[in-house]
Amino acid sequence: MESNIIQSTPNPVKIEDRRSKAVWAVFFACIIAFMGLGLVDPILPAIANQLKASPSEVTLLFTSYNAVMAVAMLITGAISTRLGTKITLLAGVVIIALFSTLGGLSGNVWSIVGLRGCWGLGNALFVATALTAIVTLSKNGTAKAVILYEAAIGLGISVGPLLGGELGSISWRGPFIGVGVLMVLAFVFLITLMPNSKKQHMKTTISKPLSSSLLDPFRAMKHRSIVVFGIAACLYNFGFFTLLAYAPFVMGLDAHGIGYVFIGWGVLLAFTSVYMAPKLQQKFGTVNSMCMMLTVFALVLLIMGIWTSTQWVIIAAVIFAGALLGNNNTLITTAVMKAAPIEHSTASAAYSFLRFIGGAISPFLAGKLAEWFSPHIPFIVGGGFVLISVIFVLTNRHHVKHVDSVEASH
Template sequence: MASITNGSANTLESPLTEKKGILGQPIAVWAVFFASVIAFMGMGLVNPILRELSMQLKAAPSEVTLLYTSYNSVMAVAMLITSTVSSRLGMKWTLISGIGIIAVMSFFGGFADNIWTLVGLRAGWGLGNALFVATALSAIVSLSNSGAAKAIILYEAAVGIGMSVGPWLGGTLGDISWREPFFSVSILMVAAFLLLTFIMPKPKPAAAQAAGRAGSQISLLAPFRALKHRSLLVLGIVAALYNIGFFTIMAYAPFVMQLEPKEMGYVFLGWGVLLAITSVYVAPILQRKLGTLKSLVSMLVLFVADLVVMGVFTDTKETVICAVIFAGAILGNTNTLITTAVMGAAPVERSTASAAYSFLRFIGAAISPYMSGKLAEHFNSHVPFIVGAGFVLLSILFIGLNLKHIKHVDRLKASH
């Protein structure tokens, strides 16, 4: 597994040499973990209420999916500035700024009276999430006392828990009113804001910051320069293609399952629980047994098959529900494997690598929701899943065509 230093060098560490277990973290790591759970809750919060929003706000499904498209589009672009902002504000204040923006946007989202207002507020929410997400992984790795490998697993666990609890909370509260989930996230974000304010380590004194400013500030062009490393570019494109399939499930599957918000919340709770478990426990085992790339390709092949099943049996609600839940296990493994590969792919600052990779990743996440809705409107409800499977298949082919640029991820691991 890859470990990233504070500088540009990438070194490797074995889990056998790590002194602390994954649970033996400083309190600051757990503070960021908790805030990460809440931040990722927002990503899946609207899943169970998409159909409800469509009916209550009299919006077409493709218009409702813009809640994901606007959110992910802004996240993609904002990722390009996150490392620059973080290098100037520091990790603590970048995280806090992101959380503050999310709290405000989700609060006003609860008062929206039309879909376009919500789409705009979700775009602002995406900005806050970009500031937080791009910095959170770097913060957990930096503050962890158990090494980068376990820190990445911990981060992916936060992703899984957040993305499972978010839909469950959205569905449960959505049964009362579609507005309630937005208010609840705002309250939780305020709690996370206070937690990080008081628990995160204080930034360096102003004099020390000024002394190191020239060498520590990161240029706006840094993510673009990072993408000159073919390995990082390849993995970013793979993630973009894979995320088209990912967000076909997130943004479109709720429309074909025909469930009430609370029922939808339980489906995605099962999905998210499997995602979290496989992120933490299964992905490391696969990585040790097969290597990062073979494991990644295996998961992508399974994901193609899962999407094809949804595409063929779209009219059978029970089959789609089972396929969505099973997808959680596939996606949990995939997320951890590809994140670990990215963090060791190129000799650049981890915050810059995360920003460059996330920019490409969220382009795919932005394209998928609206595209899925339009494909269903112009063709039928089967087509979005088949097209999503096609894009994931392209990611596998792209890995094969560019294997020489990324195979060092496994070679470095083996050479430790």
Template sequence: MPSQSIVSTPTKALKEKKEKKASLFNQPLSVWAIFFASVIAFMGIGLVNPILPEIANKLNASPSQVTLLFTSYNAVMAFAMLITGVISTRLGHKWTLLLGVGIIAAVSVTGGFANNIWTLVGLRGGWGLGNALFVATALAAIVSLSKSGTAKAIILYEAAVGLGISIGPLLGGTLGSISWRGPFFGVSTLMLFVFIILITLMPKAKDNNLETTSTAKQKTSLLDPFRAMKHRSLLVLGLVAALYNVGFFTIMAYAPFVLGLDAKGLGYVFLGWGILLAITSVFMAPKLQQRFGTIKSMRIMLSLFVLDLVVMGIFTSLQWVVICAVIFAGAILGNNNTLITTAVMDAAPVERSTASAAYSFLRFIGAAISPFMAAKLAEVFNPHVPFLVGGSFVLLSLLFVLLNDKHVRHVDELESVL
């Protein structure tokens, strides 16, 4: 049903058909600036990952308290996503990106001087605010400025995410082996570098084509993301993302505590995870889309993710099995992230920035719940339970897609005509 898509006119459909023939790598300099900035921004997530056990040890905190570093980050990020459109339509994409980067730089350097877990948890909330401003705006900016169409622009964005997440743990593990404070200072330095890149290479508002449509020039309302959720297709995809992110962040925030590795060892494991995430998001996800369609491919990936988490839940005490399962999860998540983000961009007849804000709000609610819940389940029951519960949430997301097929199938119908 093309009427339910953002691409609702023949003219726009023809334009995107032409764009799809363009090379993924034939992009304006401004797109590459945002791409590189996104790589460094997402390195910030992985930088902290390998030092979670060390933070618990040095600050005399329990695993559940340390996982609040992810919970506060994702919770603030989820709600901040609702205001990114309001801010970006008033400041412009360039200055919204710079504001986000500046906040991350400030809170990360302050985190390096923190002496207790609760200060660090609060600062990670501020980090989530900065990342929300950056992430939502970066995706919208890359899609708007790209010469190769929505699908390839999203692939480029997910590649940046994958590269950042893969390089981050290695750098974090290396700096963390010196001191747990090292990655925080490392992030602030990198963010200053990003600030310089963006302010130098991003075009001025009057020179760019980020807001070319009449609707984009209007000021976005705080209520727009909630209005967007009235579209069943967007709501379904957002809830699916929220559910499978419980499994995603069970791996990110809880797996380091059961692997029994030092910071550098954890860095190498999540390096492998991130490399597979990056490769599959760029090269494998488009092939799956062409062969099976977006929605069917998503169902396949969610099924594999359920099995992967169940394996981790059953064989939690076997280190090599958990390591292999964590790395393999990167391939699954790389595919699924690209598939679901592509589907969201064409899910409902709303501006892409608004769709991204609504989807990201729901997505990061799941990511906020998962880390603390996983650690608490391990403390109350045993180390196997968090992975099994995470797998149950991913299974729910799969069932949700199947039960709501009629509301999302138009995404594949649209792709078949473009």
């Protein structure tokens, strides 16, 4: 009788081994998924030239992508609780692969903008679920899990421009099709290394009312800390995507050159997100460190706005900004995961909805500001929004000060 009980007891070592493999499967898939962002960046001027589109029209590739992501983030929790983490991740990967490939086969900037929006739906399913999966499966705590997630983002973004520059020098279509091929590789990683959800767990989650799940992200916003970080990230993304989507137009470089600049940007982003952000967090606290990084980033954008016509200043500023963005991404994501006593997936959905609103508006706004006024204005306005995010966080500090005490207790 005793031997039967012992045999039926799950082996803790095997369970931990499966969890570890699952974490690394999601990690590698994240690298490949975020390569898609960097792959496209070096070819933005080429798309404008070859498809006879204005910079503001080309920046709509980021606007449609982020707008769909913002809205889709609200339903990712409801979808993942019904389909399970693995199937949701795979669905996101398939959607990205399909619509990125179709974008590469398109010959019209407006059709690419629409397909890029569908691509955003796939990315929403993948990104929100991937963060939750890594945090949930990791045995090293939330802070280290977030660092791992941000490291995957940094590695993907840093490698992507190199490949995008190489493929983009052949044709602007290359990076789009390249994303599709890489997503097939991500699909293989996930389907082979990530375990399926348990049937018992699936029954439990399916029995949860759909209306409750869909409303959860809105209910999460009753926690002021989530709203504070979400609005701050929305304002910060005005600067982030101004740099990402508009800077390539004023660098005066070809696809190869832009790719090399963003390699430096991405390497610093990856390095600081893993190694520097935790040290800043320990020494100065999450909120203080976040405000410092945002303030310096605002100053960098102001410098880019003043010396827009000086090529080496723009290139150096973009690369240096990678260090600031890597730190801030880890700091703010960790803060959100600790901000409120709710499920990680719900917190991520509510926060991501707010932050991607800024990512949707800012690229198109940057292009239009350049057309209406001058190439200097987008960076100055972006820096202004980032500075407002600092003021907003400091003004609402009493709503988020508990994040540092929660972090210290872990």
